[in-house]
Amino acid sequence: MYVTLTPQGGELGVEGYALYDQSGYGRKTKKGLTLAPVEILYLVYRDKIQVRNHSYDSLLADFAKNPSFFRSYLVYQDMRERGYAIQTGPHDFRVFKRGQRPGKGESQYMMRVVSERDLIDFRTTQREIKATANMRKQHILAAVDDEGEITYYDVRFHTLKQLQELKELESSASHLAGVAVMVYTKEGSGYDAAFYGKRLDESRIMLSTIEALYLAYNSVITLTSTQGLLSADDYYHLVHGTDAELPEKYTVYCDLKKQGYTPKTGYKFGHHFRVYAEIKSHSEMLVQAVPNGLSLVMNSISRSVRMAHSVRKKMLFACLNDDSITYIEFGRVKM
Numbered sequence: 001m002y003v004t005l006t007p008q009g010g011e012l013g014v015e016g017y018a019l020y021d022q023s024g025y026g027r028k029t030k031k032g033l034t035l036a037p038v039e040i041l042y043l044v045y046r047d048k049i050q051v052r053n054h055s056y057d058s059l060l061a062d063f064a065k066n067p068s069f070f071r072s073y074l075v076y077q078d079m080r081e082r083g084y085a086i087q088t089g090p091h092d093f094r095v096f097k098r099g100q101r102p103g104k105g106e107s108q109y110m111m112r113v114v115s116e117r118d119l120i121d122f123r124t125t126q127r128e129i130k131a132t133a134n135m136r137k138q139h140i141l142a143a144v145d146d147e148g149e150i151t152y153y154d155v156r157f158h159t160l161k162q163l164q165e166l167k168e169l170e171s172s173a174s175h176l177a178g179v180a181v182m183v184y185t186k187e188g189s190g191y192d193a194a195f196y197g198k199r200l201d202e203s204r205i206m207l208s209t210i211e212a213l214y215l216a217y218n219s220v221i222t223l224t225s226t227q228g229l230l231s232a233d234d235y236y237h238l239v240h241g242t243d244a245e246l247p248e249k250y251t252v253y254c255d256l257k258k259q260g261y262t263p264k265t266g267y268k269f270g271h272h273f274r275v276y277a278e279i280k281s282h283s284e285m286l287v288q289a290v291p292n293g294l295s296l297v298m299n300s301i302s303r304s305v306r307m308a309h310s311v312r313k314k315m316l317f318a319c320l321n322d323d324s325i326t327y328i329e330f331g332r333v334k335m
Helices: 014-023 037-045 056-063 069-081 122-134 209-217 232-240 246-258 298-310
Strands: 004-006 009-012 033-035 086-088 093-096 107-115 119-121 138-144 150-157 172-177 180-184 198-201 204-207 221-225 228-230 262-265 273-276 285-290 295-297 314-320 325-332
Touching: 009 014, 009 037, 014 033, 033 037, 037 056, 037 069, 056 069, 069 086, 069 093, 069 107, 069 138, 069 150, 107 122, 119 122, 119 298, 122 138, 122 150, 122 314, 122 325, 180 209, 180 221, 204 209, 209 221, 209 232, 209 246, 228 232, 232 246, 246 262, 246 273, 246 285, 246 314, 246 325, 285 298, 295 298, 298 314, 298 325
Parallel strands: 107 138, 172 221, 285 314
Antiparallel strands: 004 009, 009 033, 086 093, 093 107, 119 295, 138 150, 150 325, 172 180, 180 204, 198 204, 221 228, 262 273, 273 285, 314 325
């Protein structure tokens, strides 16, 4: 069968209906079958159709004038080779359940294709996840690296389960050592039970700056320095001078605490927080705070997910919106 090229792809006559009916290629019209460029190239590759005056390589060169075409084609071919029926839209592709096809089945995935160097705009990602969820589908990100290898990610909203709030701590005296804060409390106190800070000896605990800020703003500790009393706001400005990411980190920390979780520094894992659902058990999440409007490079997200998986944790990006925080979970998935 010969396909006639058009600016949008190509067309076959009614004889092309068999490709749709048997394997879900293209879209039926009254005049015949309309094919997307990725479908044309794959069908030529499989010797199922021909294009006059074109070979596979000349078609590829022509279609690849669109910079994103080749990586989309690699994903399309990979999914077809895995036994999936796949069509273009409404993101980049919609993928049907294995063994099902258009007209005789249900799509399972909505797929977005990106390169390893693409910037991921988390505002756009939130909109796309929401649209996918409204269609009761699974949102998949297909990342294509410079060697044409494809990694698939299941991307979804993560709703934190509300946990029981911890008991209130007793008010305590504290003293600054630089930006670090020492709390004077006996071993076995509520601070130990609530997993705050690092105990230095039987009478002292060193709090992280985020913990100290949280407790100061909640009037649990009173901050003192060599110059006297220090307000929570003054301490915030002091810490901010040494930590440019403090605003987003503190906002996410407070939100996690409000929901009953215990965030601790995630520095050794390369992220803002490691998060515990139960005190002193294995932390179950790594959380990175993402300021409103920030985009991250895909290969940076890939490193985050790989690190989280290597230590058996979920990888969450806490997206700060105008008046809320949305947690997005990225996880590698085998298709």
